[in-house]
Structures are given as C-alpha cells and as structure tokens.
Amino acid sequence: MRASGSVDSARSLGPHDHVCWVYEDHADFLDAMVEFLAEGRASDQRVQYVARGDRAALHRHVDGLDGADGTATGPVLVLSLDDVYELGETVGPEAQVAAYQSATEQALADGFTGLRVAAEATPLVRSPALFRRTLADVMAGTDVRAGWERAGRSEVTIDARHLTFVDHRGLAALDDEAGRHFTTIVLRTPLSTSRRLVELLDLGAVRVEAPV
Amino acid sequence: MRTGAAVGHSGYFHEAAFFGSDDELLDLVVPFVTGGIEAGEPTMVALDDRSADVVRTALGDATGVTYLPHASQYARPALAIKRYRQMLERHVAAGAGQIRAVGSVPHPGLGAPWEAWARYEAAVHRALADLPLWGMCPYDTRTAPEEVLADVERLHPHLATTKGDHVVNERFADAQIVVARRASSVSDPLEALPPAVELDDPAPAAARRAVRDLGRRSGLRTETVDDLVIAVSEAVANALAHGRPPVALRAWAAPDRLVVAVRDRGRGPTDPLVGLMPVPERIRGGLGLWIAHQVCSDVGLVVDDEGFTVRLTARDPAGAPAHAGPAAAAGTDDVVAPG
Numbered sequence: 001m002r003a004s005g006s007v008d009s010a011r012s013l014g015p016h017d018h019v020c021w022v023y024e025d026h027a028d029f030l031d032a033m034v035e036f037l038a039e040g041r042a043s044d045q046r047v048q049y050v051a052r053g054d055r056a057a058l059h060r061h062v063d064g065l066d067g068a069d070g071t072a073t074g075p076v077l078v079l080s081l082d083d084v085y086e087l088g089e090t091v092g093p094e095a096q097v098a099a100y101q102s103a104t105e106q107a108l109a110d111g112f113t114g115l116r117v118a119a120e121a122t123p124l125v126r127s128p129a130l131f132r133r134t135l136a137d138v139m140a141g142t143d144v145r146a147g148w149e150r151a152g153r154s155e156v157t158i159d160a161r162h163l164t165f166v167d168h169r170g171l172a173a174l175d176d177e178a179g180r181h182f183t184t185i186v187l188r189t190p191l192s193t194s195r196r197l198v199e200l201l202d203l204g205a206v207r208v209e210a211p212v
Numbered sequence: 213m214r215t216g217a218a219v220g221h222s223g224y225f226h227e228a229a230f231f232g233s234d235d236e237l238l239d240l241v242v243p244f245v246t247g248g249i250e251a252g253e254p255t256m257v258a259l260d261d262r263s264a265d266v267v268r269t270a271l272g273d274a275t276g277v278t279y280l281p282h283a284s285q286y287a288r289p290a291l292a293i294k295r296y297r298q299m300l301e302r303h304v305a306a307g308a309g310q311i312r313a314v315g316s317v318p319h320p321g322l323g324a325p326w327e328a329w330a331r332y333e334a335a336v337h338r339a340l341a342d343l344p345l346w347g348m349c350p351y352d353t354r355t356a357p358e359e360v361l362a363d364v365e366r367l368h369p370h371l372a373t374t375k376g377d378h379v380v381n382e383r384f385a386d387a388q389i390v391v392a393r394r395a396s397s398v399s400d401p402l403e404a405l406p407p408a409v410e411l412d413d414p415a416p417a418a419a420r421r422a423v424r425d426l427g428r429r430s431g432l433r434t435e436t437v438d439d440l441v442i443a444v445s446e447a448v449a450n451a452l453a454h455g456r457p458p459v460a461l462r463a464w465a466a467p468d469r470l471v472v473a474v475r476d477r478g479r480g481p482t483d484p485l486v487g488l489m490p491v492p493e494r495i496r497g498g499l500g501l502w503i504a505h506q507v508c509s510d511v512g513l514v515v516d517d518e519g520f521t522v523r524l525t526a527r528d529p530a531g532a533p534a535h536a537g538p539a540a541a542a543g544t545d546d547v548v549a550p551g
Contacts, residue, residue, distance in 0.1 A: 165420055165445065167445060167449065197442065200503060
C-alpha cells in the first residue's frame with residue numbers, strides 16, 4: 001500500500017472514524033502507520049502504535065514522531081501484541097472496548113485532544129475464523145462505536161486498494177458488522193468481483209467504491 | 213384469494229401446456245391473461261418474442277398486463293428464479309392474493325440447451341412453492357424436441373389444455389428429481405480435450421489466478437472472466453471444505469467459452485437442485501453454489517464413479533461487444549492450446 005494513498009483517505013477522517021488498511025508489504029504498513037500517527041500528533045492527540053514484535057523494535061518504528069520519548073505515559077505509546085495476546089488468541093470485544101475507553105479518557109485527562117491508534121491486525125487474522133472474530137473485535141472498538149453513536153457517523157471506510165479477492169463470507173461479515181452498528185462500510189477497491197458479490201447478495205450495509 | 217384453476221390451491225400452481233399452432237397458443241393464454249385482468253391480479257407475460265407478438269396482437273391494448281422481455285427474464289435459470297421470486301414477493305407485500313405468469317421456458321427450439329432448463333423447471337417448482345402464483349408454461353410442439361416434451365410432462369403437477377381444461381398431471385412425481393439429476397450430468401465436448409490448465413489440490417487463490425490468466429488469453433470480456441473467477445473460488449473452497457481429497461481443477465478455453473471442472477472424490481451435495489434454490493440465510497451452506505449459478509452461464513453438477521464434479525461455463529452475454537482478445541482475433545474454433 002502506498003503511504004500517500006492511505007494518508008489521503010485518513011485525512012478525510014474525523015475524530016471518531018475508523019479506517020482499515022489492507023496491505024501486502026510490511027514496509028507499506030509502516031509508512032502508512034507513521035504518517036497516520038504523525039497527523040494525530042499534529043492535532044495534539046496522543047497516539048498509540050499496536051503491533052506484534054519486540055517492544056524496543058516497535059519504539060524504533062515510531063521514534064521519528066513528535067514527542068516520542070519511549071515512555072509509557074508520553075504522547076507516543078507503543079503496545080506490543082506479544083505482551084497482550086497469546087498466540088492464536090484474540091481479546092474479546094468487551095475487553096477491548098473497556099481498554100480503549102479508559103485509554104481515551106486517560107489521554108483527555110492528560111491534556112491531549114484525543115487518542116489515535118494504529119494497530120496491525122495481521123498477526124491476529126492468519127486464519128479465516130480468527131479473521132472474522134478479529135474483524136468483529138476491531139469494529140467494536142470504543143472509538144468507532146462511541147463515534148457512531150455520538151457523532152452519528154454513517155460510514156466506515158476500508159482502504160482495500162490492494163485487496164486481491166474477498167469472498168462472500170468476508171463481505172457478509174462486513175455487512176453484519178455494519179448492520180450491528182447501524183452504519184455503512186465503504187470498501188474502496190478496484191475489484192469488480194467485490195462489487196458483483198455485494199450486488200448479488202443484496203448487502204445493504206456495504207458499498208464498494210473505486211479507490212480515489 | 214385464488215381464482216381460476218387455482219381456486220382452493222395454496223402456494224404455486226405450476227402448470228404446463230402444449231400448443232401446436234398460434235390459435236392454440238391463444239386458446240391457452242388469452243383466457244389466462246384476461247381472467248387475471250378481470251380479477252385484478254398482477255399478470256405477467258414472459259413469452260418468447262414470437263409468441264408474445266401473437267398474444268399482444270390478440271389482446272390489443274388491454275391494460276393490467278406486464279410484458280417481461282424474454283431474453284432478460286430467462287437469461288439463465290438461477291436468475292430467472294431470483295427475478296420471479298423478487299417480483300412475486302413485491303406483489304404479495306402489496307397485497308396480491310394471486311399473481312399470474314405465463315412464460316416460455318427456453319429449450320433447443322428456442323435456441324437454448326435443455327439440460328439447464330430442465331433443472332430450472334424442477335427447481336422453480338420448489339423455489340416458488342410458498343407463493344400464490346398461478347404459473348403457466350406453454351410449450352410449442354412444433355419446435356420443442358420430443359425429449360423436452362417428455363420431460364415437461366414429468367416436471368409439472370398440473371396441465372392446461374387448449375380446450376380450457378385444467379387437470380392434475382398423474383405423471384408428475386419425484387420424477388422431477390430424476391430429470392434434474394440426469395440433466396445436470398451432460399458434459400461439454402471440450403472436456404474430452406487436453407485441458408489448458410490442470411491443478412492438483414489448489415488453494416482458492418491459486419485457482420483464481422490460473423483461471424484469470426486463462427481468461428485473459430481467451431477472447432471473453434473481463435466481466436465474464438471475473439464472474440467465472442468468483443464461481444471457481446467458491447467451487448474450490450467448497451471442495452476443500454466439504455468434499456473428499458484430492459481436489460482436481462481442469463480448465464479449457466474456446467473462443468466462445470471457458471469451462472472449468474472442479475472435482476473432488478466425495479459424493480457431492482445430496483440435492484440435485486442445490487444452487488438454484490433461494491438461500492434463506494446467506495451465511496449457511498449452499499451459498500457458494502448459488503453464487504456460481506448466478507454468475508455462470510451454465511453450472512453442471514456431475515456425480516459419477518470419479519466423485520463429484522462442478523462444471524462451470526462462462527460465456528459472454530448475447531449481444532455484448534466482443535473483447536479483442538487473442539482468441540477472438542484468431543476467429544477460429546480452435547481451443548486455446550494447453551500451456
């Protein structure tokens with residue numbers, strides 16, 4: 001995924017938005033993640049980077065960000081999934097909601113304008129079953145749900161310009177999630193097959209758009 | 213409320229009729245349509261162009277009749293079922309007590325292979341069973357081959373005669389399932405040739421790639437190839453999830469079509485009508501084959517000593533501008549060479 005593309009789409013997002021990136025190359029993810037979090041810092045948000053791996057290595061990924069001090073209480077936080085998840089396990093949505101709720105409140109209490117999180121979901125989604133659970137978990141994050149409820153956000157955008165295929169199960173899972181949150185998921189992909197499947201299955205809560 | 217021959221009937225009143233002249237066609241269709249108009253019932257005519265002209269001329273400017281374009285209503289079996297179901301549900305929701313539809317089911321006399329439409333006749337009976345439809349399927353004995361007429365007699369629980377009678381068809385029974393199973397097993401001549409692609413135990417992604425590549429080398433439109441890719445992905449995923457290994461994929465390309473056969477060693481789904489029936493819960497099993505039936509021009513489900521084979525055929529829709537692919541440019545009937 002090209003960093004510029006993801007930044008374009010991230011810039012159009014408000015404080016309660018949730019965006020998923022689909023990428024094949026890890027370097028692309030890092031570029032996109034850093035730019036995304038840098039934007040958050042520019043708006044005086046606390047930012048958090050969540051990924052798998054050694055915490056020191058993760059800190060190096062974000063050490064160029066404004067305010068990165070390597071501490072657990074500063075403007076730039078790092079969370080290693082290795083510390084949180086046992087391999088093959090996911091954390092339930094309620095626990096995630098609670099965790100992000102308190103992290104957001106803490107950020108506000110510490111004088112930041114909000115919390116911006118970039119989380120690498122890949123390690124959690126190596127299997128289709130895990131993917132579905134994780135998708136549900138991800139979509140249930142506090143920032144998203146609270147945002148939808150409070151600000152009446154009507155859409156969540158998934159930047160999937162490099163997606164090579166998504167089958168009916170994946171699309172139906174997105175539709176279910178969107179329906180559960182009374183929102184619409186916009187899948188930005190050039191894949192004509194996704195559009196075709198959404199149309200065939202009458203998925204009212206998913207819209208496929210060409211990438212901008 | 214039910215009217216006409218369907219008085220007292222609940223659900224789909226599925227009736228075949230045979231005619232051998234334009235007058236006989238009118239004897240069947242005109243009372244059927246005018247009865248619907250008089251009863252204030254939604255009344256649909258989806259006859260082939262020639263028959264529709266005859267009926268239209270006879271009925272004049274009668275209001276209350278909807279003429280459905282035959283080519284799109286009967287573009288493929290699964291689509292026809294889906295469209296009928298959607299239209300009927302709308303009418304029921306609007307308060308209709310009965311809906312009438314008279315349609316020419318395609319067969320070789322109308323330029324379509326019969327196998328797929330024999331399965332349709334068997335499936336539509338079940339797929340629309342709960343809806344208050346009086347459906348008449350008139351067959352032209354001048355153009356429909358003998359084997360079609362023989363099947364039609366076994367596929368309809370009711371028969372209409374040109375004299376105005378409506379009778380219970382004693383020959384209708386579970387024979388419809390026999391017909392559906394046989395109809396599904398007819399092979400494509402391409403299958404006798406060396407395949408252009410052969411994969412053993414492919415992952416869905418590898419299967420999609422191979423079919424997309426073969427599609428690019430064929431002369432078919434991108435949309436047609438993409439649709440086939442969706443169907444192949446579903447068939448391979450099904451074979452891996454529900455079939456017995458090993459799974460074999462073979463694909464052939466001719467200038468007018470791509471054929472992909474996905475075989476596993478299992479016995480396949482027990483229901484020969486699977487994929488044609490509406491899927492009530494989209495996450496449940498059977499959706500993959502339903503999607504395949506929606507997007508492919510033909511789907512064969514073959515059970516034999518080798519196991520279970522899903523044969524998927526992709527053709528450009530009639531009248532679609534040809535894609536300037538290599539095979540189209542060659543303008544021959546040669547198959548794309550194995551490679």
